[in-house]
Amino acid sequence: MRRRTLILGGAGLLAAFGFMLTLGAWQSGDLPWQEKKAASAARIRAADPSAMTWQLTSHEGEQVEPQDWLGQANLVFFGFTWCPDVCPMTLLNISDWLEELGPDADRLAGHLVTVDPERDNPEVLADYLSNFDPRITGLTGTPAEIARAAEAFGATYRRVLRQDGDYTMDHTSGVLVFRADGRLARIIDLHENPQAAVPKIRQALKQEG
Amino acid sequence: MIKPIIAGLGLAAVLPALALAECAEVSQGDLSVRAAWSRATIGTARPAVFYVTIQNNGSTDDRLTGIETRVAGMPMLHETVTKDGVASMPHADAIDIPAGKTVSLAPGGYHGMLMNLEAELKEGESFPVTLQFEKAGEVSIDTEVLPIRAREAACGVAP
Numbered sequence: 001m002r003r004r005t006l007i008l009g010g011a012g013l014l015a016a017f018g019f020m021l022t023l024g025a026w027q028s029g030d031l032p033w034q035e036k037k038a039a040s041a042a043r044i045r046a047a048d049p050s051a052m053t054w055q056l057t058s059h060e061g062e063q064v065e066p067q068d069w070l071g072q073a074n075l076v077f078f079g080f081t082w083c084p085d086v087c088p089m090t091l092l093n094i095s096d097w098l099e100e101l102g103p104d105a106d107r108l109a110g111h112l113v114t115v116d117p118e119r120d121n122p123e124v125l126a127d128y129l130s131n132f133d134p135r136i137t138g139l140t141g142t143p144a145e146i147a148r149a150a151e152a153f154g155a156t157y158r159r160v161l162r163q164d165g166d167y168t169m170d171h172t173s174g175v176l177v178f179r180a181d182g183r184l185a186r187i188i189d190l191h192e193n194p195q196a197a198v199p200k201i202r203q204a205l206k207q208e209g
Numbered sequence: 210m211i212k213p214i215i216a217g218l219g220l221a222a223v224l225p226a227l228a229l230a231e232c233a234e235v236s237q238g239d240l241s242v243r244a245a246w247s248r249a250t251i252g253t254a255r256p257a258v259f260y261v262t263i264q265n266n267g268s269t270d271d272r273l274t275g276i277e278t279r280v281a282g283m284p285m286l287h288e289t290v291t292k293d294g295v296a297s298m299p300h301a302d303a304i305d306i307p308a309g310k311t312v313s314l315a316p317g318g319y320h321g322m323l324m325n326l327e328a329e330l331k332e333g334e335s336f337p338v339t340l341q342f343e344k345a346g347e348v349s350i351d352t353e354v355l356p357i358r359a360r361e362a363a364c365g366v367a368p
Contacts, residue, residue: 044294084258085289086296088248089316092358127251131357156295164283164324173296190291190317 043154044172049074050182054149056113059125059138066152069178073108073185073205076176078155080116080169081128086190087112090175093194095133100198104205107180110136115157115171117146177204232262232364233353238345239267240306244313244362245352247323249332257281257330259321259338259352260362264311272343273304273312278352280336282325289317298322306342316360330354 052066075094079087091112098105110133114120117140120128125138141149150157155172162168174187177200185204188197234243245261257280265271276284286301304319306312314320321338330336332354339349353363 082255084248084256084322085287085298085316085320088258088357089360092360095358158295160297162324166324168298170295170297172294173291174294187294189294190289190296 043151044174044176044187045154045184047153047176047178047184048182049178052149052152054145054152056139056141056145056149057122059122059129059140061122064137064139069109070182071107071180073180073201074176074178075108075110075201076113076153076178077111077174078113078115078150078153078157078172080114080171081120081124082116082168086173090173090190091129091132091136093197094136094175096194097198097201098133098135101201104202105135108135108201108205111139112136113139113146113149113153113155115146115150115155115169117141117143177201179204232362233351235348235350237348239265239269239308240271240342240345240348241266242340242348242350244364245338245350246355246359246362247330247336247352248357248359249354250326250330251357252329253326255326257323257326259284259323260314260316261321261338261340261350261352262311262313262315262362263306263340265306265308268308269344270308271306271345273306273340274302274343275341276321277339277341278323278336280327280330281323282327284321284323284338286319287322288319303343332356 049066049069054066056064058064077090077094079090081087094110098108098110101108112125112129114125120138120140122138122140125140129136129138140146153176157169157171159167160170173190176187177185179185186200188200232243233245234241241264243262245259247257247259250257259276263273273286276286278284286304287298288301289296289298301319304312334354335351336354337349338352339347341347355363
């Protein structure tokens with residue numbers, strides 16, 4: 001009983017701290033949200049496209065399944081095109097990595113899976129991605145299809161309402177690096193030095209098979 | 210056939226000029242504000258971004274409390290926060306500019322979010338942004354619109 005009170009008290013303190021830090025309602029469900037994310041981190045580590053069953057639509061209107069990815073290494077990023085800061089930065093990083101890898105990138109594909117399928121239809125994705133390396137494919141689908149794919153990768157996302165009635169998205173921001181056999185090689189975090197990523201990707205490409 | 214070549218030559222001529230461009234710098238009181246830039250937008254539906262570098266040369270702390278610009282109906286200060294691998298962009302009430310320090314609004318961290326755009330931001334254009342400081346008051350700076358693929362101000366960010 002006493003232990004429970006302590007835990008509850010601790011949770012209250014944590015929630016209060018989180019609230020002070022951000023002054024936002026988005027964090028009010030602090031503890032359950034964190035537990036979900038910890039579970040999600042474990043799921044990301046276990047993600048393996050060769051065992052996945054999602055189906056999405058590319059920015060060129062083609063149906064894409066995880067089996068289409070086998071035999072090539074893959075960089076996967078969950079984001080959305082209404083995102084002003086993190087997503088252009090990450091797509092720019094991926095574009096630069098693909099260019100710097102040169103011929104090593106021949107068997108490597110980049111994918112942006114939108115977490116905002118309501119706005120990011122194939123045409124919108126195509127228009128936006130024309131600003132980045134053409135080897136990056138945009139993937140969208142119905143909200144249920146996106147939810148299924150995100151679940152398979154252990155990615156999370158959440159719609160956040162803005163003051164003016166519009167909305168933005170919170171989303172898993174790391175770039176997942178998969179080997180050609182489907183195994184996850186590593187996650188490149190948003191705040192890692194982007195210049196240090198190329199050797200890591202190269203290593204992942206070498207470790208296949 | 211000739212047009213792309215001319216366009217290419219034009220680009221080749223412009224790129225080094227951009228790389229060597231000097232940062233516009235505005236000083237007021239203890240603060241100097243420089244390297245203000247934004248990314249081109251596709252249309253007006255998406256929010257644009259605002260990055261800038263602020264140096265506090267004085268011995269008292271100041272705070273950036275807001276931004277205003279004619280290009281956006283709702284400009285706000287935001288911070289990209291990554292927690293457990295998930296990125297979010299909470300509103301920042303104010304950004305501390307401590308005495309003797311330089312603070313950058315830069316990709317992946319603090320940034321201005323320009324919502325309800327009045328017009329598409331086109332590469333090569335510029336627009337004024339007024340920064341509101343608690344102590345130094347209002348400072349206006351010209352903000353360059355760079356390509357979507359820009360990583361930093363065309364003049365680089367001086368340390």
